[in-house]
Amino acid sequence: xxxxxxxxxxxxxxxxxxxxxxxxxxxxxxxxxxxxxxxxxxxxxxxxxxxxxxxxxxxxxxxxxxxxxxxxxxxxxxxxxxxxxxxxxxxxxxxxxxxxxxxxxxxxxxxxxxxxxxxxxxxxxxxxxxxxxxxxxxxxxxxxxxxxxxxxxxxxxxxxxxxxxxxxxxxxxxxxxxxxxxxxxxxxxxxxxxxxxxxxxxxxxxxxxxxxxxxxxxxxxxxxxxxxxxxxxxxxxxxxxxxxxxxxxxxxxxxxxxxxxxxxxxxxxxxxxxxxxxxxxxxxxxxxxxxxxxxxxxxxxxxxxxxxxxxxxxxxxxxxxxxxxxxxxxxxxxxxxxxxx
Amino acid sequence: xxxxxxxxxxxxxxxxxxxxxxxxxxxxxxxxxxxxxxxxxxxxxxxxxxxxxxxxxxxxxxxxxxxxxxxxxxxxxxxxxxxxxxxxxxxxxxxxxxxxxxxxxxxxxxxxxxxxxxxxxxxxxxxxxxxxxxxxxxxxxxxxxxxxxxxxxxxxxxxxxxxxxxxxxxxxxxxxxxxxxxxxxxxxxxxxxxxxxxxxxxxxxxxxxxxxxxxxxxxxxxxxxxxxxxxxxxxxxxxxxxxxxxxxxxxxxxxxxxxxxxxxxxxxxxxxxxxxxxxxxxxxxxxxxxxxxxxxxxxxxxxxxxxxxxxxxxxxxxxxxxxxxxxxxxxxxxxxxxxxxxxxxxxxxxxxxxxxxxxxxxxxxxxxxxxxxxxxxxxxxxxxxxxxxxxxxxxx
Ligand SMILES: Nc1ncnc2c1ncn2[C@@H]1O[C@H](COP(=O)(O)OP(=O)(O)OP(=O)(O)O)[C@@H](O)[C@H]1O
Ligand SMILES: [Mg+2]
Numbered sequence: 001x002x003x004x005x006x007x008x009x010x011x012x013x014x015x016x017x018x019x020x021x022x023x024x025x026x027x028x029x030x031x032x033x034x035x036x037x038x039x040x041x042x043x044x045x046x047x048x049x050x051x052x053x054x055x056x057x058x059x060x061x062x063x064x065x066x067x068x069x070x071x072x073x074x075x076x077x078x079x080x081x082x083x084x085x086x087x088x089x090x091x092x093x094x095x096x097x098x099x100x101x102x103x104x105x106x107x108x109x110x111x112x113x114x115x116x117x118x119x120x121x122x123x124x125x126x127x128x129x130x131x132x133x134x135x136x137x138x139x140x141x142x143x144x145x146x147x148x149x150x151x152x153x154x155x156x157x158x159x160x161x162x163x164x165x166x167x168x169x170x171x172x173x174x175x176x177x178x179x180x181x182x183x184x185x186x187x188x189x190x191x192x193x194x195x196x197x198x199x200x201x202x203x204x205x206x207x208x209x210x211x212x213x214x215x216x217x218x219x220x221x222x223x224x225x226x227x228x229x230x231x232x233x234x235x236x237x238x239x240x241x242x243x244x245x246x247x248x249x250x251x252x253x254x255x256x257x258x259x260x261x262x263x264x265x266x267x268x269x270x271x272x273x274x275x276x277x278x279x280x281x282x283x284x285x286x287x288x289x290x291x292x293x294x295x296x297x298x299x300x301x302x303x304x305x306x307x308x309x310x311x312x313x314x315x316x317x318x319x320x321x322x323x324x325x326x327x328x329x330x331x332x333x334x335x336x337x338x339x340x341x
Numbered sequence: 342x343x344x345x346x347x348x349x350x351x352x353x354x355x356x357x358x359x360x361x362x363x364x365x366x367x368x369x370x371x372x373x374x375x376x377x378x379x380x381x382x383x384x385x386x387x388x389x390x391x392x393x394x395x396x397x398x399x400x401x402x403x404x405x406x407x408x409x410x411x412x413x414x415x416x417x418x419x420x421x422x423x424x425x426x427x428x429x430x431x432x433x434x435x436x437x438x439x440x441x442x443x444x445x446x447x448x449x450x451x452x453x454x455x456x457x458x459x460x461x462x463x464x465x466x467x468x469x470x471x472x473x474x475x476x477x478x479x480x481x482x483x484x485x486x487x488x489x490x491x492x493x494x495x496x497x498x499x500x501x502x503x504x505x506x507x508x509x510x511x512x513x514x515x516x517x518x519x520x521x522x523x524x525x526x527x528x529x530x531x532x533x534x535x536x537x538x539x540x541x542x543x544x545x546x547x548x549x550x551x552x553x554x555x556x557x558x559x560x561x562x563x564x565x566x567x568x569x570x571x572x573x574x575x576x577x578x579x580x581x582x583x584x585x586x587x588x589x590x591x592x593x594x595x596x597x598x599x600x601x602x603x604x605x606x607x608x609x610x611x612x613x614x615x616x617x618x619x620x621x622x623x624x625x626x627x628x629x630x631x632x633x634x635x636x637x638x639x640x641x642x643x644x645x646x647x648x649x650x651x652x653x654x655x656x657x658x659x660x661x662x663x664x665x666x667x668x669x670x671x672x673x674x675x676x677x678x679x680x681x682x683x684x685x686x687x688x689x690x691x692x693x694x695x696x697x698x699x700x701x702x703x704x705x706x707x708x709x710x711x712x713x714x715x716x717x718x719x720x721x722x723x724x725x726x727x728x729x730x731x732x733x734x735x736x737x
Binding site: 016043044045046047051052053054055056058061062065066069070071073089090093094097101169171172173174175176177178335336338339 | 356358361396397403405406407423426427428429430431432433434435442444446452453454455456460463464465467468469470472473546566567568573576577578579580581582584585586589645662664672673674675720
């Protein structure tokens with residue numbers, strides 16, 4: 001009888017013998033001594049260096065690690081920030097990617113970037129100005145509302161995007177070691193591009209209503225920088241918290257929705273109709289720095305006034321707390337992201 | 342823990358410990374309340390249970406070395422790779438890694454489903470810190486290797502799982518990594534792609550990069566790596582030349598699932614005797630005898646199958662014979678020249694009756710063959726099963 005091994009070699013079996021009740025020679029496991037006869041040649045690694053065999057006793061490993069071995073994620077703020085600076089190219093490509101992919105599959109494409117704030121503007125105009133009879137202090141109501149919507153949209157869209165910035169990119173960030181804050185930061189940058197497009201609409205609105213922006217607009221960049229830092233801080237914090245606490249995904253849109261009505265987006269901070277007591281302004285600005293930012297932007301773009309520097313100062317302090325607090329929190333708890341992902 | 346500077350491609354795991362909390366659900370309110378009740382009733386000890394996935398892993402890899410991580414399912418190989426690639430942080434110990442790490446840890450990892458193949462290549466390149474120009478230079482190689490030329494601009498979520506793995510591997514292996522980490526995902530690819538992956542891994546090694554390879558396919562491990570580390574449920578059991586470590590590993594598997602003669606069929610095997618010429622040990626290229634004692638419930642015609650395997654798996658070869666079974670029969674099978682090199686093997690047996698299996702195919706004995714070692718296959722080439730054959734060489 002023959003049998004085939006891999007179709008190459010035939011193996012001959014000379015005899016299958018059958019006998020009845022033969023004597024037992026030995027038991028199931030046949031142990032054969034006389035093994036050390038072969039002398040194994042010296043093993044080498046792939047670089048040609050001799051390689052020794054080390055065996056370890058599993059029982060010798062202690063049950064818990066020695067205290068001094070504990071790994072502490074050394075977080076150095078400045079070094080992390082420097083590392084972040086070097087990730088410019090990465091941030092840029094992530095930004096372009098999320099910007100392009102967010103509009104690519106839609107029929108209207110970037111058109112949505114323009115339509116969405118205009119629709120919000122119309123809704124707010126109706127709510128606050130048609131129904132609520134809010135006071136615009138002589139400014140064009142459409143422009144008045146659009147400035148607020150523009151700034152608020154930047155902030156709120158980034159809160160939404162921040163929530164998905166890490167959990168939506170888990171497949172990428174669990175593969176390569178890189179500063180992980182690039183994900184929320186690039187999502188802020190992508191929203192920034194949208195906001196730039198929406199600002200072009202503001203310019204068109206100015207033209208349509210034949211209004212010139214006032215000269216105090218030179219103060220706007222200060223407020224815009226503040227807004228960017230605030231947004232990065234909040235969005236970075238949300239992005240990492242949601243990894244551990246997924247319920248945040250449901251809570252965040254509700255808070256942002258609520259924020260739209262407690263922030264002077266559709267109305268003025270000093271509108272007599274809404275009677276926000278002066279003594280509260282500071283506290284409100286501290287909790288929600290978007291209040292002095294939107295108020296200030298409107299004053300310097302439409303009313304030829306300087307921002308309320310007192311409130312802006314309070315907002316700036318709070319922005320710094322949001323930014324550094326968010327960033328430090330992010331760096332502190334990012335070590336566990338891969339464990340729960 | 343010393344802090345010598347580490348050259349690119351080097352890795353040093355200093356006493357790495359890692360633990361996980363298995364019950365993430367405890368974060369939910371309802372589960373938390375349920376737990377509180379259980380705790381009050383004394384059903385549960387206080388505090389959530391952590392389990393150690395890695396305990397005191399300590400080894401270092403020099404630039405250009407090829408090293409395999411082997412171990413049973415759940416022994417912490419993938420966890421170790423994640424710590425090596427620095428996406429996961431250890432609980433204790435220090436992981437030092439120098440250089441760019443290309444990793445293929447899970448099929449999906451590193452591939453963003455909402456992006457096209459092309460965008461994935463560029464994003465991954467920039468994650469690795471490569472400039473767009475560097476990536477462009479390698480782009481055609483990557484796409485050609487992955488064989489997805491026709492689908493570069495299709496979203497990756499519409500790729501087949503083999504295609505995802507292909508592009509994932511190609512990206513990791515072609516973007517000039519200093520360290521290449523490959524987990525067992527290659528098994529998703531078809532045979533020819535697996536072979537090309539192994540070839541590419543040897544090329545990457547030849548270019549001076551370090552390779553860490555994880556697989557349950559021990560033959561490919563032996564073919565690609567010179568060194569192996571064996572992880573056994575979170576602890577290191579051996580670190581050394583791949584053959585020696587594999588031998589230890591196989592032996593441990595053997596001991597773990599002790600051979601048991603199955604007694605659930607209609608036929609049962611009593612004793613098994615395996616021997617070489619004159620009742621001595623089995624020897625390469627010499628006569629080999631297997632003797633089985635078989636008990637059957639009633640006399641019947643049956644086919645007896647015998648096979649030999651290396652480790653508990655598919656046989657290297659098998660033979661069969663028709664016999665009439667009865668009460669306490671001894672069956673002897675002789676193979677005149679045993680085509681096996683020295684090493685440890687199993688004898689498997691199965692008995693098939695006229696209508697059904699009387700005894701399921703299962704290992705019935707283990708034995709050692711005394712004989713020469715097999716000559717190694719060329720580097721990076723996978724040998725299927727050990728098979729000894731004589732060879733005569735002439736130079737004319
Ligand atoms: N994120 C996590 N959370 C909780 N437990 C985890 C996590 N990752 C791994 N584990 C546990 O750690 C242990 C080691 O897992 P790991 O994936 O490293 O095993 P492995 O050696 O890769 O196994 P396989 O051969 O099946 O791939 C397992 O018990 C697993 O359940
Ligand atoms: Mg694994």
